[in-house]
Amino acid sequence: MNASVVALRKGVLMCALSVGFGLLGVPVAGADTVDFTPPVGDAGVSHTYGFVSATAGALNGSNFSASTSASSLQLFGKADGSDENGIGLDAATDHEITGSNVIEVTFDSATTPGSRMFQMDSVTGGDNWTVYGSNNATSGFTPITGLTNMTDELTNHTLPDGDSFFLFAAGNDPGSTVLLGTIAADLASPVPLPPAIFLFGAALAGLGLLNRRRKEGPALQAL
Numbered sequence: 001m002n003a004s005v006v007a008l009r010k011g012v013l014m015c016a017l018s019v020g021f022g023l024l025g026v027p028v029a030g031a032d033t034v035d036f037t038p039p040v041g042d043a044g045v046s047h048t049y050g051f052v053s054a055t056a057g058a059l060n061g062s063n064f065s066a067s068t069s070a071s072s073l074q075l076f077g078k079a080d081g082s083d084e085n086g087i088g089l090d091a092a093t094d095h096e097i098t099g100s101n102v103i104e105v106t107f108d109s110a111t112t113p114g115s116r117m118f119q120m121d122s123v124t125g126g127d128n129w130t131v132y133g134s135n136n137a138t139s140g141f142t143p144i145t146g147l148t149n150m151t152d153e154l155t156n157h158t159l160p161d162g163d164s165f166f167l168f169a170a171g172n173d174p175g176s177t178v179l180l181g182t183i184a185a186d187l188a189s190p191v192p193l194p195p196a197i198f199l200f201g202a203a204l205a206g207l208g209l210l211n212r213r214r215k216e217g218p219a220l221q222a223l
Helices: 002-023 193-222
Strands: 027-032 046-051 052-060 063-066 075-077 085-089 102-107 117-121 131-135 165-170 178-190
Touching: 052 075, 063 102, 085 102, 085 117, 102 178
Parallel strands: none
Antiparallel strands: 027 178, 046 052, 052 063, 052 102, 075 085, 085 178, 102 165, 117 178, 131 165
16 A cells, blocks of 8 residues: 555544544643632632632641631732732731731642643732642642742743642742732633534544545556
8 A cells, every 4th residue: 555545544543533532522721811809808718719729828837727717817809900919818918918828729620731820919129929839738838949039020930730739928028018910721621512523523534535545546547
């Protein structure tokens, strides 16, 4: 069999398989960004924002302790315009993240690896910020390389795939007050089944047509 025909058949087959498995069930990514406001103001100790959950608490060494009562530290949605938009804490200066108080963020299973990004906001003067990561919700948090004592704002940073839990904190500069501005990720969403079946069938039909032409080739040459 001609090598080019073999390559073409393989290409069509791979197309059919990718359509079948990709569109009949395997998720397809689509970018999305969390809006931390609404709610503006207190949002409780924990709150779910789209594909992430946020919890107010404090960092003690490598351990995270969540707020445990209504009178404890709570999340605060801030929407004062300019570079004063995002999520902070109600019992902190300017309703922002400061001192040992932190916000823990976890992603749901719909987000795809390598796509989780964030921006910090309200980083002015001598403010700086640090992000900590761990695979345990309450312990083992260490500063993430490249995300420690940073001074930029409204700049995309990618979170590492190796961690499951993240703490957003003020940096080591005394008096730093910052906001978690936005979080974005690619979300997995299945393609509707009817279009998937149509495309899969079309790919298989193309493979069948190619195979038919291959069989008819010798007969035509004999004539």
